[in-house]
Amino acid sequence: MQIETSHPTITRPLLLLMPVLSGLVVANNYYNQPLLALIAEDFNVQEAAVSKVSVLTQLGYACGLLFIIPLGDKVLRKRLILIDLIFVVLALIMMAFATQIWMLFIASFFIGVTSVIPQLFVPIAAELSTPEKKAANIGIVMSGLLLGILLSRFVGGIIGEYFGWRAMFEIAAIAMIVTWFIVYRFLPNLQPNFIGSYGSLMKSVWQLAKTEPRLQLASFRGAMGFGAMSALFTTLVFHLEGPPFFAGASVVGSFGLFGAVGALSAAFVGRFQKRFSINQLIQAALVILLVSWLFTYFGRYTYIGLIMGVILIDLGLQSSHIMNQADYFSIPTNATSRLNTVYMVSYFIGGSLGTYFAALAWEAAGWEGVCFVGFSFGVLALMAHLLFAKRVVHKQIIR
Incomplete structure (x- = not known):
């Protein structure tokens, strides 16, 4: 059963704390990406085989989003976050001390399952914000999350090269212990807005996924x-x-x-809502994402080409991501955690598919094959937006 709750408005200290914590936690999912070659060498396996570490982390994240994040509407979020952080630490320790490749796979999956805490902070920011500041505040929280994703690759690469890939996960475990104490001390308690069984909660997630075309389109765009x-x-x-x-x-x-250059620029996309509609901003962002692959393909043997590709793909993706969230959080319901569940599960399933098909393309056709896969995903996102965005807005107005 849905219940109405009253929440205080978001405070400046809380708004600044959430992006920092989001970045620290989400980074756990991405430390492995620059370390894959080192891990493959250590375990004496093929590159395609060790790519499963990234795939399983993303699939684990999707599972955590599906089965953990809806609980943000049912139980005290602070308690949920504190319990979850304990399991994050255990998964990171298992990763750091794995002696067999199958142990890496299991640890990677559970790192993904448990590192979903940032997706509790984003609904909090949306829920506590006034309508005119919602997109901007989501952008602030997302900027921390995005920087965590991007800087984790930089930190992971540096630590891995000079101290070994295992050291990175040991450091990450220590960082999560510190995060636990910060959450315990500073995060306020927010009352849940759903009364009922876990089963009925999950049914309501499925109901939102079936009945909200705005959420469906945003989820597909985000996934691609x-x-x-x-x-x-x-x-x-x-x-x-x-x-x-x-x-x-x-x-x-x-x-x-x-990539952080693009991510930081994307954090300000909400400010353009005074001049452009959400759909116009999403369309522009998806075009930027597609253009990025032209640099990545034609400049594939130069640093400048790859750097421009990375900057533009992050700018395009993160801009569309923030506006997707502003779009579906405008749906008139207080089931914010469940809305975010549907979107983010789709988002990371899309990420897993991208990783999987890119690994196959790399084995079959090298970098040119990877560029084809990435460009194709971008085309699907833009085509869906051009075909259905206006229709979705029209249906929303009628309702």
Whole structure:
């Protein structure tokens, strides 16, 4: 049963705290990407085999989003976050001390399952914000999350090259212990807005997925966009370790810094809502995402081409991501955690598909095959938007 709750408005300290914590937690999912070559060498396996580490992390994240995030509407979120962080630490420790490849796979999956805490912060920001500041505040929280994703690759690459890939996960476990104490001390308690069984809660998630066309379109756009970016970053390490670059993990990880330029720029996209509609901003973002692949393909043997591709793909993806969330959080319901569940599960399923098909393309056709996969995902996102966005808005008005 849905219940109405009253919440305080978001405070400036809380608004600044949530992006920091989001970045720290979500980074756990991405430390592995610049370390895949080191892990493959350590375990003496093929690159395609070790790519399953990234795939399983993303699939685990999708599972965590599906089965954990809806609980944000049913139980005290602070308690949920504190319990979840304990399991994050255990999964990271298992990763750091894994002695068999199957242990890496299990640990990677559970790192993904438990590192979903940022997706509790985004609905909090949306829920506590006034309508005119909703997109901007989501952008602030998302900027921390996005920087965590991108800088994790840089940090992972540096730590991995100089101290070994296991050291990165040991450091991550310590960071999560510190995060636990910060959450315990500073995060306020917010009352749940759903009364009922876990089964009825999950049924309501499915009901939202079936009946909200705005959420459905946003979910597809997000899935295809993230699939495109995952294709790039999962295989970039293999491309750069070959000719003409012969680069190490630290160089690969540094591309996260260039991506941060795009992510930080995307954090301000909400400010353009005064001049453009959400659909116009999403369309522009998806076009930027597609253009990024032209740099990545035609400049594939130059650093400048790849850097421009990374900056533009992050700018396009993250801009569309923020506006997707502003779009579906405008649906008149207080089931914010469940709305976010539907979108983010789709988002990371798309990321897993992008990683999977990019790994196959790398084996079959090298970097050109990867570019084809990433560009195709972007085309699907833009086509869906052009075909259905106006129709969805029209249905919303009628309702």
